Amino acid sequence: MADNDLTSPGLHGSVLDELGALITSGGFAAGQVLRIEQLETRFGVSRSVIREAIRVLESMGLVTSRRRVGVTVAPRTAWNLFDPRIIRWRLDGDDRDEQLRSLSELRRGVEPVAAALAARHATPEQCGALTGAVMQMAVHGRSGDLEAYLVADIQFHRTLLEASGNEMLGALTEVVAEVLTGRTHHHLMPARPKPEAIRWHAEVAQAVQSGDAEAAERAMRDIVEEATRAMLGDDQ
Amino acid sequence: MADNDLTSPGLHGSVLDELGALITSGGFAAGQVLRIEQLETRFGVSRSVIREAIRVLESMGLVTSRRRVGVTVAPRTAWNLFDPRIIRWRLDGDDRDEQLRSLSELRRGVEPVAAALAARHATPEQCGALTGAVMQMAVHGRSGDLEAYLVADIQFHRTLLEASGNEMLGALTEVVAEVLTGRTHHHLMPARPKPEAIRWHAEVAQAVQSGDAEAAERAMRDIVEEATRAMLGDDQ
DNA sequence: AAGGCTGAAAAATCAGATCTTTGGCCGCAT
DNA sequence: ATGCGGCCAAAGATCTGATTTTTCAGCCTT
Numbered sequence: 357m358a359d360n361d362l363t364s365p366g367l368h369g370s371v372l373d374e375l376g377a378l379i380t381s382g383g384f385a386a387g388q389v390l391r392i393e394q395l396e397t398r399f400g401v402s403r404s405v406i407r408e409a410i411r412v413l414e415s416m417g418l419v420t421s422r423r424r425v426g427v428t429v430a431p432r433t434a435w436n437l438f439d440p441r442i443i444r445w446r447l448d449g450d451d452r453d454e455q456l457r458s459l460s461e462l463r464r465g466v467e468p469v470a471a472a473l474a475a476r477h478a479t480p481e482q483c484g485a486l487t488g489a490v491m492q493m494a495v496h497g498r499s500g501d502l503e504a505y506l507v508a509d510i511q512f513h514r515t516l517l518e519a520s521g522n523e524m525l526g527a528l529t530e531v532v533a534e535v536l537t538g539r540t541h542h543h544l545m546p547a548r549p550k551p552e553a554i555r556w557h558a559e560v561a562q563a564v565q566s567g568d569a570e571a572a573e574r575a576m577r578d579i580v581e582e583a584t585r586a587m588l589g590d591d592q
Numbered sequence: 593m594a595d596n597d598l599t600s601p602g603l604h605g606s607v608l609d610e611l612g613a614l615i616t617s618g619g620f621a622a623g624q625v626l627r628i629e630q631l632e633t634r635f636g637v638s639r640s641v642i643r644e645a646i647r648v649l650e651s652m653g654l655v656t657s658r659r660r661v662g663v664t665v666a667p668r669t670a671w672n673l674f675d676p677r678i679i680r681w682r683l684d685g686d687d688r689d690e691q692l693r694s695l696s697e698l699r700r701g702v703e704p705v706a707a708a709l710a711a712r713h714a715t716p717e718q719c720g721a722l723t724g725a726v727m728q729m730a731v732h733g734r735s736g737d738l739e740a741y742l743v744a745d746i747q748f749h750r751t752l753l754e755a756s757g758n759e760m761l762g763a764l765t766e767v768v769a770e771v772l773t774g775r776t777h778h779h780l781m782p783a784r785p786k787p788e789a790i791r792w793h794a795e796v797a798q799a800v801q802s803g804d805a806e807a808a809e810r811a812m813r814d815i816v817e818e819a820t821r822a823m824l825g826d827d828q
Numbered sequence: 829a830a831g832g833c834t835g836a837a838a839a840a841t842c843a844g845a846t847c848t849t850t851g852g853c854c855g856c857a858t
Numbered sequence: 859a860t861g862c863g864g865c866c867a868a869a870g871a872t873c874t875g876a877t878t879t880t881t882c883a884g885c886c887t888t
Binding site: 408412414415436438458464473523524 | 604640643644668676677690694695697700702704705706709760761
């Protein structure tokens with residue numbers, strides 16, 4: 357599966373994970389103050405460990421630390437919502453639906469552009485990987501093996517984003533993989549993938565291979581709009 | 593102006609800034625190892641300060657820390673390219689052009705979607721803010737006051753992204769502001785804004801106000817495509 | 829009521845000791 | 859010679875107690 361660790365090793369890593377999950381899930385309300393000493397005893401570790409975790413949380417915008425006051429939980433508007441760990445925590449917590457919606461809308465903007473760019477930058481290997489992924493999708497889509505379909509789907513989108521030649525779009529690979537995984541595992545997609553979906557993927561692969569940016573963008577737009585519709589209802 | 597600090601206060605903040613800038617600018621090559629003790633003397637601060645800075649760098653994917661080995665500078669593929677500080681460092685360093693290109697392509701995907709969403713979610717206040725920003729742009733565009741134009745431009749895009757009702761798109765506000773600021777300050781836009789640009793902004797504001805998602809998306813696409821073209825040449 | 833002073837609280841920093849992990853070396857058996 | 863296993867030392871990880879610095883909050887003055 358998506359073999360992401362995302363958890364730093366060591367004591368501070370576990371503290372970070374636990375605090376991060378608590379904050380993003382609303383276990384600590386915004387504005388609540390945590391005392392370092394309090395956390396020390398709660399987790400049974402020393403100050404340095406707590407402080408390092410707090411520093412990372414601070415760098416993610418989840419808390420602010422001020423002398424004489426303590427560590428204050430920050431409002432959601434201050435969070436770095438693109439941090440992979442925050443995305444993961446929110447997908448694992450109560451915010452899942454909201455997070456999936458945000459990410460789907462983001463995909464709707466990003467992936468068509470990535471497809472267009474890929475049409476102009478993809479290497480022959482990447483084109484091969486794309487068509488290969490589509491074939492896998494077709495096979496497993498027909499047989500109804502959703503897990504295998506998911507793997508091929510992720511492979512397709514990962515390759516496409518990387519082929520865009522844009523580092524930042526490439527960096528969204530993990531995010532897109534999370535969305536695809538999430539919608540499959542939470543049964544937000546049909547029991548059997550729509551044949552059109554597979555056809556559109558094939559069209560994208562074809563367009564990328566022939567360097568037709570506009571066609572690639574159009575077909576990709578079809579894909580993500582259909583996906584959004586399927587996942588969120590007819591919300592355009 | 594965009595009053596972003598982005599620099600945590602305290603010693604560890606300065607160390608973080610300096611190390612981050614060094615790494616992202618290639619001052620330290622990927623694979624190079626830094627010893628904590630070495631850094632201690634180099635910056636004249638104690639271990640705890642260095643460690644906290646290292647933890648944050650690690651959480652941004654810039655370095656990895658392993659016992660018995662030291663702190664290793666990570667390859668660019670491991671970096672969290674969406675971290676605002678990394679964006680800032682790269683914009684301030686040698687990567688500026690590459691960074692601006694990546695960001696522009698990202699904008700090209702994101703902003704039209706945000707415009708469409710804003711057309712369906714914007715509050716009356718936000719509509720007012722949009723038209724206000726457009727008027728400011730028109731005034732300062734005609735008078736050739738690029739700084740004031742920039743402020744209004746940022747205001748426009750900030751409001752629009754926030755009005756999308758999508759947290760993640762809203763989180764891109766700072767990023768977009770950086771792009772706009774960057775292209776103005778590095779003279780990547782014409783001495784006098786094109787009249788069409790202002791007209792398109794007005795169209796977006798109008799479409800958002802009347803709830804016409806498609807028109808808003810289309811006009812916004814015109815804006816960002818023109819901006820990309822102006823900044824990077826005729827690259828589509 | 830406004831502004832400035834002061835004390836204490838809590839984080840920030842420092843520094844020394846100790847713990848834990850781990851890469852590399854050495855020796856043994858094959 | 860080759861490969862496996864255990865030992866050692868290096869370097870980060872953690873703990874801890876002392877000290878410094880910042881800043882909130884209450885008090886005092888005007």
